[in-house]
Amino acid sequence: MDILVVLENRNGALHRMSLEAIAAAQSLARDLNLTVAALAWGPQAKDLAREAATKRVDEVLSLEHELLEKYSSDGYAEAIKQVIEQEAPRYVLVGHTYMVRDYFPKVSARIRKPFVGDVVAYRIEDGSPVFTRQVFNAKLVVDVAPQVAPPVLVSFQSATFQADAVEAGTAPVRDITVALEAEQIKTQSEPPFQEAAGDVDLSSAEVIVSVGRGIGKEENIPLAGELAEAMGAELGSSRPVVDAGWLPSSRQVGSSGQSVAPKLYFALGISGAIQHVVGMKGSKNVVAINKDPEAPIFEIADYGVVGDLLEIVPKLTEAIKEQS
Amino acid sequence: MKIAVLVKQVPGSESALRVGTEEQWVDESALDFEMNESDSYALEEALLIKEKSAAGGEVVVVSMGPPERTPKVIREALAKGADRGIHIHEEPPYENDPFLIAGIFASALRDEQFDLLLSGLQSADLATGQTGVILGEFLEMATATLVMATELQDGSIKVKRELESGWSQWITLPLPASITIQSGLNQPRYPSLRGIMGAKKKEIKVLSKADLIAGNTPLQSWERLYVHKKEKRTEMIEGDLNQVVDQLVNVLRTEIKVL
Numbered sequence: 001m002d003i004l005v006v007l008e009n010r011n012g013a014l015h016r017m018s019l020e021a022i023a024a025a026q027s028l029a030r031d032l033n034l035t036v037a038a039l040a041w042g043p044q045a046k047d048l049a050r051e052a053a054t055k056r057v058d059e060v061l062s063l064e065h066e067l068l069e070k071y072s073s074d075g076y077a078e079a080i081k082q083v084i085e086q087e088a089p090r091y092v093l094v095g096h097t098y099m100v101r102d103y104f105p106k107v108s109a110r111i112r113k114p115f116v117g118d119v120v121a122y123r124i125e126d127g128s129p130v131f132t133r134q135v136f137n138a139k140l141v142v143d144v145a146p147q148v149a150p151p152v153l154v155s156f157q158s159a160t161f162q163a164d165a166v167e168a169g170t171a172p173v174r175d176i177t178v179a180l181e182a183e184q185i186k187t188q189s190e191p192p193f194q195e196a197a198g199d200v201d202l203s204s205a206e207v208i209v210s211v212g213r214g215i216g217k218e219e220n221i222p223l224a225g226e227l228a229e230a231m232g233a234e235l236g237s238s239r240p241v242v243d244a245g246w247l248p249s250s251r252q253v254g255s256s257g258q259s260v261a262p263k264l265y266f267a268l269g270i271s272g273a274i275q276h277v278v279g280m281k282g283s284k285n286v287v288a289i290n291k292d293p294e295a296p297i298f299e300i301a302d303y304g305v306v307g308d309l310l311e312i313v314p315k316l317t318e319a320i321k322e323q324s
Numbered sequence: 325m326k327i328a329v330l331v332k333q334v335p336g337s338e339s340a341l342r343v344g345t346e347e348q349w350v351d352e353s354a355l356d357f358e359m360n361e362s363d364s365y366a367l368e369e370a371l372l373i374k375e376k377s378a379a380g381g382e383v384v385v386v387s388m389g390p391p392e393r394t395p396k397v398i399r400e401a402l403a404k405g406a407d408r409g410i411h412i413h414e415e416p417p418y419e420n421d422p423f424l425i426a427g428i429f430a431s432a433l434r435d436e437q438f439d440l441l442l443s444g445l446q447s448a449d450l451a452t453g454q455t456g457v458i459l460g461e462f463l464e465m466a467t468a469t470l471v472m473a474t475e476l477q478d479g480s481i482k483v484k485r486e487l488e489s490g491w492s493q494w495i496t497l498p499l500p501a502s503i504t505i506q507s508g509l510n511q512p513r514y515p516s517l518r519g520i521m522g523a524k525k526k527e528i529k530v531l532s533k534a535d536l537i538a539g540n541t542p543l544q545s546w547e548r549l550y551v552h553k554k555e556k557r558t559e560m561i562e563g564d565l566n567q568v569v570d571q572l573v574n575v576l577r578t579e580i581k582v583l
């Protein structure tokens with residue numbers, strides 16, 4: 001095969017970003033007339049293989065090993081290294097998940113091949129793909145090209161391809177094996193756990209007033225709190241506000257916080273980084289106030305105001321109170 | 325405990341960025357630089373680990389960048405309490421292949437036999453998030469990323485890794501280990517006046533990238549840096565303060581219907 005898609009398990013089914021990676025592989029295969037194999041592995045490899053076999057790929061590889069039942073960056077990197085050596089793909093595609101962040105650079109180091117990470121687009125130039133990545137806090141993008149012979153490892157940013165764009169099909173499943181030893185795994189892991197649930201469940205909130213670093217300092221948080229109160233809204237926040245200790249982590253929206261889908265998400269001084277956006281892009285309406293007209297939040301907001309939230313928010317709160 | 329912390333100087337998050345003439349890097353002339361966000365958490369964690377460990381130890385701050393500006397970020401770390409610095413001189417065009425960058429750090433640090441390497445989970449400019457892991461591989465260390473807590477143990481370090489959607493996991497790494505730090509695990513300190521004065525006397529060893537790169541060539545490289553064309557679908561509300569507020573109330577009431 002030419003393209004290997006490495007799948008990831010999420011609660012016994014394919015991770016949404018693995019489906020997106022299959023969509024990416026189907027697209028690349030079409031552009032370059034290549035074949036695709038999807039690798040189902042780790043715990044419940046058989047279930048993942050069954051699910052992957054319903055997609056339009058040329059083959060599904062199924063890999064089980066007792067040392068892959070539990071995630072370890074050493075074990076997973078070693079397994080993928082061996083699969084790449086055995087199957088000799090030209091492209092190895094994955095979603096840019098937290099797990100991929102953890103072990104894919106290791107694969108790159110071990111096989112001495114490039115890992116082009118968090119890609120947001122590709123295009124074909126002279127028969128080869130050039131990959132586009134976001135740099136400088138996503139304010140700029142850069143085209144990146146591999147400089148060595150294949151394979152190249154590529155991870156795609158969330159929502160670069162659409163999971164529901166995956167074409168269906170039927171694919172044969174082939175069992176493969178790798179040779180792993182317990183000594184190759186340096187780390188010991190404990191079972192994953194969820195931090196104690198906080199005081200709020202933002203996922204069911206109708207209206208969320210969300211505070212970003214643009215609020216400036218802890219003493220300004222009440223400005224947002226008063227607006228939230230006037231609107232009957234819950235208070236949400238971006239990560240830096242939680243990192244600074246201005247709001248509890250139960251308020252954090254984003255890839256490492258909560259996912260929300262309110263009727264209105266009111267973003268105050270939030271730049272719109274991808275890790276924040278993945279947690280709120282299901283919102284029906286987004287209104288943003290930001291003093292930077294180039295802030296990425298203005299690519300996804302329905303309504304936007306370029307201005308100083310410290311001036312606008314108190315006036316708005318007053319006006320809303322007068323209304324009711 | 326001998327700890328190295330990688331800290332990188334990056335354009336401040338509010339900088340207006342302009343693509344430079346060669347379309348390879350930004351025009352640095354009008355930029356303010358600051359310590360990369362997760363690196364300042366990594367530095368704080370290194371200082372805390374040293375302060376907590378009975379046997380004491382050393383925190384060495386390591387940065388690669390041009391001689392005109394990089395010493396500032398190293399001095400800042402020394403002022404906060406790092407013991408000495410290593411500055412790898414790099415002239416533009418700056419290296420952008422994470423494999424090569426990690427290789428440069430590996431050559432610079434290998435002989436020092438660090439017990440622990442701390443770095444940020446990703447840099448604001450290159451944003452590859454690969455340096456700490458590849459560096460750990462090159463130096464045959466155990467690695468972990470996205471770390472939100474550390475507990476030093478005898479011969480090992482236990483860390484809490486952040487997983488997706490609010491999940492976490494504890495893992496134990498034998499030393500030496502290279503771990504990448506996620507923001508928010510501590511509250512970075514401010515340098516004291518005494519710290520700032522003391523930093524002037526601390527050693528900064530200078531190395532050159534050209535010596536460390538040892539003829540290696542990149543696995544991937546930048547072709548062109550540019551401004552991404554945005555699909556704007558946002559309806560902008562404009563006017564003076566009162567007009568903006570009136571229109572916002574109107575949108576909230578009649579369009580979105582939440583008032």
Ligand SMILES: Cc1cc2nc3c(=O)[nH]c(=O)nc-3n(C[C@H](O)[C@H](O)[C@H](O)COP(=O)(O)OP(=O)(O)OC[C@H]3O[C@@H](n4cnc5c(N)ncnc54)[C@H](O)[C@@H]3O)c2cc1C
Nearest residue numbers: 212213214238239254255256269270271275276291292309
């Ligand atoms: C693995 C990983 C996981 C992450 N998980 C999350 C997550 O779960 N949630 C999350 O939010 N982030 C997460 N992040 C961080 C994310 O990448 C961004 O750094 C973060 O979302 C930025 O928050 P912000 O928009 O508040 O701050 P900034 O990006 O600093 O933006 C502040 C904004 O405020 C504006 N502003 C400043 N002053 C004013 C003013 N007076 N009036 C109006 N506007 C003003 C500025 O123009 C700027 O756009 C994660 C990052 C990584 C690498």
Ligand SMILES: Nc1ncnc2c1ncn2[C@@H]1O[C@H](COP(=O)(O)O)[C@@H](O)[C@H]1O
Nearest residue numbers: 330331388443444446447452453454455
């Ligand atoms: N030039 C550099 N100087 C110092 N540290 C660096 C440099 N490049 C990368 N790092 C470290 O590696 C981390 C990850 O960077 P990156 O792989 O570029 O996303 C950063 O947060 C720093 O801790």
